[in-house]
Amino acid sequence: MSETFEEPPAPTLAEVAKLANVSVASASRVLNGIGTRPETLSQVLAAAEQVGYLPNASARSLRSKRTGQIAFALPDVSNPVYASMARAIQEVAHEHGCRLVLHSTGADAEEELGILRDLRRRFVDGLILVPLNVTAAHLAEFGRAAAPLVVIGTVPESVAVDAVAADSRRGASLSVKHLLTQGRRRIGLVNGPLTTTPGHARRLGYLDALRATKQRRDDDLIEVAEDFTAEAGRAATLRLLERTRLDGLFCANDLLAAGALDALRHAGLGVPDEVAVVGMDNSGLVEITWPSLTSVDLGSVKRARYAVELLLERIDDPLRAPVRIHVAAELKIRASSSGRGAA
Amino acid sequence: MSETFEEPPAPTLAEVAKLANVSVASASRVLNGIGTRPETLSQVLAAAEQVGYLPNASARSLRSKRTGQIAFALPDVSNPVYASMARAIQEVAHEHGCRLVLHSTGADAEEELGILRDLRRRFVDGLILVPLNVTAAHLAEFGRAAAPLVVIGTVPESVAVDAVAADSRRGASLSVKHLLTQGRRRIGLVNGPLTTTPGHARRLGYLDALRATKQRRDDDLIEVAEDFTAEAGRAATLRLLERTRLDGLFCANDLLAAGALDALRHAGLGVPDEVAVVGMDNSGLVEITWPSLTSVDLGSVKRARYAVELLLERIDDPLRAPVRIHVAAELKIRASSSGRGAA
DNA sequence: TTGTAAGCGTTATCAC
DNA sequence: GTGATAACGCTTACAA
Numbered sequence: 001m002s003e004t005f006e007e008p009p010a011p012t013l014a015e016v017a018k019l020a021n022v023s024v025a026s027a028s029r030v031l032n033g034i035g036t037r038p039e040t041l042s043q044v045l046a047a048a049e050q051v052g053y054l055p056n057a058s059a060r061s062l063r064s065k066r067t068g069q070i071a072f073a074l075p076d077v078s079n080p081v082y083a084s085m086a087r088a089i090q091e092v093a094h095e096h097g098c099r100l101v102l103h104s105t106g107a108d109a110e111e112e113l114g115i116l117r118d119l120r121r122r123f124v125d126g127l128i129l130v131p132l133n134v135t136a137a138h139l140a141e142f143g144r145a146a147a148p149l150v151v152i153g154t155v156p157e158s159v160a161v162d163a164v165a166a167d168s169r170r171g172a173s174l175s176v177k178h179l180l181t182q183g184r185r186r187i188g189l190v191n192g193p194l195t196t197t198p199g200h201a202r203r204l205g206y207l208d209a210l211r212a213t214k215q216r217r218d219d220d221l222i223e224v225a226e227d228f229t230a231e232a233g234r235a236a237t238l239r240l241l242e243r244t245r246l247d248g249l250f251c252a253n254d255l256l257a258a259g260a261l262d263a264l265r266h267a268g269l270g271v272p273d274e275v276a277v278v279g280m281d282n283s284g285l286v287e288i289t290w291p292s293l294t295s296v297d298l299g300s301v302k303r304a305r306y307a308v309e310l311l312l313e314r315i316d317d318p319l320r321a322p323v324r325i326h327v328a329a330e331l332k333i334r335a336s337s338s339g340r341g342a343a
Numbered sequence: 344m345s346e347t348f349e350e351p352p353a354p355t356l357a358e359v360a361k362l363a364n365v366s367v368a369s370a371s372r373v374l375n376g377i378g379t380r381p382e383t384l385s386q387v388l389a390a391a392e393q394v395g396y397l398p399n400a401s402a403r404s405l406r407s408k409r410t411g412q413i414a415f416a417l418p419d420v421s422n423p424v425y426a427s428m429a430r431a432i433q434e435v436a437h438e439h440g441c442r443l444v445l446h447s448t449g450a451d452a453e454e455e456l457g458i459l460r461d462l463r464r465r466f467v468d469g470l471i472l473v474p475l476n477v478t479a480a481h482l483a484e485f486g487r488a489a490a491p492l493v494v495i496g497t498v499p500e501s502v503a504v505d506a507v508a509a510d511s512r513r514g515a516s517l518s519v520k521h522l523l524t525q526g527r528r529r530i531g532l533v534n535g536p537l538t539t540t541p542g543h544a545r546r547l548g549y550l551d552a553l554r555a556t557k558q559r560r561d562d563d564l565i566e567v568a569e570d571f572t573a574e575a576g577r578a579a580t581l582r583l584l585e586r587t588r589l590d591g592l593f594c595a596n597d598l599l600a601a602g603a604l605d606a607l608r609h610a611g612l613g614v615p616d617e618v619a620v621v622g623m624d625n626s627g628l629v630e631i632t633w634p635s636l637t638s639v640d641l642g643s644v645k646r647a648r649y650a651v652e653l654l655l656e657r658i659d660d661p662l663r664a665p666v667r668i669h670v671a672a673e674l675k676i677r678a679s680s681s682g683r684g685a686a
Numbered sequence: 687t688t689g690t691a692a693g694c695g696t697t698a699t700c701a702c
Numbered sequence: 703g704t705g706a707t708a709a710c711g712c713t714t715a716c717a718a
Contacts, residue, residue: 012711013712013713022688024711024712025690035687054463056465057404058712059712059713060713061401062399062405076430077427083426090446090447100445101412102429102443102444103443104433120397121397121398122400122401230630261633287573287574288605288628355694356696365705367697368697368705368707369704371697372703399695401696402697405694405710405712406698406709
């Protein structure tokens with residue numbers, strides 16, 4: 001049975017110094033690894049150990065203008081891709097002795113802008129932002145961000161901000177070409193909202209592939225889901241199946257694809273025999289769906305890692321010129337699209 | 344093209360005060376909603392608006408001893424259950440004007456203890472911890488936590504700490520009884536590591552159900568996975584199938600169950616016809632697997648919400664007696680266990 | 687090397 | 703109501 005009394009006040013540097021018979025300055029130096037006589041060093045260390053001293057984060061930040069925290073703002077932690085990004089970022093941050101402040105924006109632009117503006121409070125040393133849609137307001141805020149900023153996503157070259165982008169347009173194109181190679185001719189697209197940057201890019205990639213292979217474009221084959229969730233993917237696929245026939249289907253992310261698989265099953269269509277399906281993100285879902293899901297790897301974890309590294313560099317050198325990193329897309333072929341009884 | 348010059352120094356309260364022709368004290372009062380003459384009020388507000396003033400987080404925390412941050416330490420953001428908890432906690436925290444600091448512990452006890460001890464740095468106002476395994480060292484740290492603490496999980500009654508627990512033992516029992524009701528007689532258990540609290544509880548629940556219904560216990564039917572992942576669930580299920588025959592399977596969480604479904608498919612066993620499967624957590628995966636997964640809802644989101652609320656209360660009143668909240672388990676029946684050709 | 691002292695930007699306690 | 707002013711706990715010139 002432990003007590004619930006008020007905590008004893010946390011030990012301060014002053015107490016450590018007194019206990020070690022040195023000045024606060026010396027104590028501070030020791031604890032920051034600045035040159036001191038071995039004797040004072042051991043005295044301070046012993047004193048600190050004895051009282052269980054740990055520096056107060058607020059005081060240290062106020063003085064040193066470094067919080068030791070970075071923020072990560074993403075649309076939705078529940079989406080496996082973003083979850084894996086969060087994990088990767090937390091890992092790298094942790095290795096650098098840095099804490100992670102998490103913001104779920106719900107893909108709300110106002111929320112995103114609010115976070116950007118809140119940087120003026122200096123509660124973090126920098127921000128990694130994953131916007132779903134980059135508006136003019138975003139670009140303006142990027143330019144005047146009060147702390148180092150790295151954007152994960154596509155940003156016009158003219159905007160001076162560090163960014164790491166996936167090539168989802170090419171990724172989409174890759175996957176459609178893959179389906180064509182498999183002998184599919186009526187390839188549907190289940191896209192996310194066109195107002196989002198990914199939705200826009202993936203549509204272009206889909207069209208690119210058709211154009212490059214001189215396929216006729218048929219808008220009946222294109223359907224837009226309410227959002228990037230499995231449920232929306234299921235609904236969109238059902239709408240698609242109601243009005244047309246298809247033998248291939250590209251979905252703008254894995255969640256949409258998971259929903260699509262379900263819809264196809266309900267419609268009695270075999271995957272991949274009757275309809276081959278490809279998702280995008282190569283998230284943890286790909287081995288959980290059945291059949292296992294062919295998916296475009298957009299290098300989410302890699303992008304996340306680059307983003308933190310870029311951010312930490314930027315924090316150390318705020319003047320360095322903005323950097324753009326592009327991560328290539330790679331198709332991971334699995335059961336949902338590999339051949340069919342009669343290819 | 345925006346610039347990458349050094350930021351102009353952020354406006355301070357002193358500047359706002361000067362601009363408004365009042366003292367810093369008055370400016371502070373206005374911005375904290377403390378009684379002031381309407382005239383000074385509007386002057387200060389106007390000045391603050393004009394320079395885009397936002398209070399410096401570190402300075403405010405140092406003085407007020409409140410950081411406006413809470414921490415959430417969980418085993419792994421990539422597990423959908425924890426991701427949904429993180430989301431729920433972030434939401435509630437956000438509503439209360441509070442930021443969320445995320446720690447992925449990787450289910451490492453040392454990491455968890457480290458976070459508890461780090462509370463002395465006072466970088467957050469409180470912590471919500473999800474330990475996978477509560478050791479004696481944990482209990483000791485709970486007792487001397489340097490900040491309000493809420494544990495999501497099972498903690499001995501004798502330990503004075505706020506906690507919100509799921510009833511996974513009963514949940515496991517429920518699901519096994521459900522399988523028995525469906526006419527299943529050889530019911531396997533794919534468990535997570537027994538060193539974890541959940542693993543331990545779920546095993547007990549499984550045995551409870553067998554005992555209550557006077558079934559013979561057969562240890563061949565029990566298999567322990569390496570960890571709580573889909574891949575480990577697949578491997579464990581394959582081991583199980585290699586040495587025995589079963590017509591029902593309870594898995595200690597949804598990820599394990601997803602892996603099990605895959606293993607059963609590879610073994611050519613139909614679900615639910617030949618083997619009925621039940622998972623646990625009722626996570627976002629249940630509608631993505633095929634067949635859709637019967638699962639025990641342990642009220643993760645509800646527990647997460649309770650946890651934040653408890654924490655925020657505790658922060659406001661550190662002296663109140665510790666509270667224990669228990670959230671009931673509820674079985675959600677889906678296709679993976681509902682009847683069979685010959686029930 | 688070490689100590690003294692000046693802040694960092696707030697909030698809160700006083701007198702007025 | 704308001705304005706000086708003293709903390710909060712730390713880092714860092716500067717002087718010794």
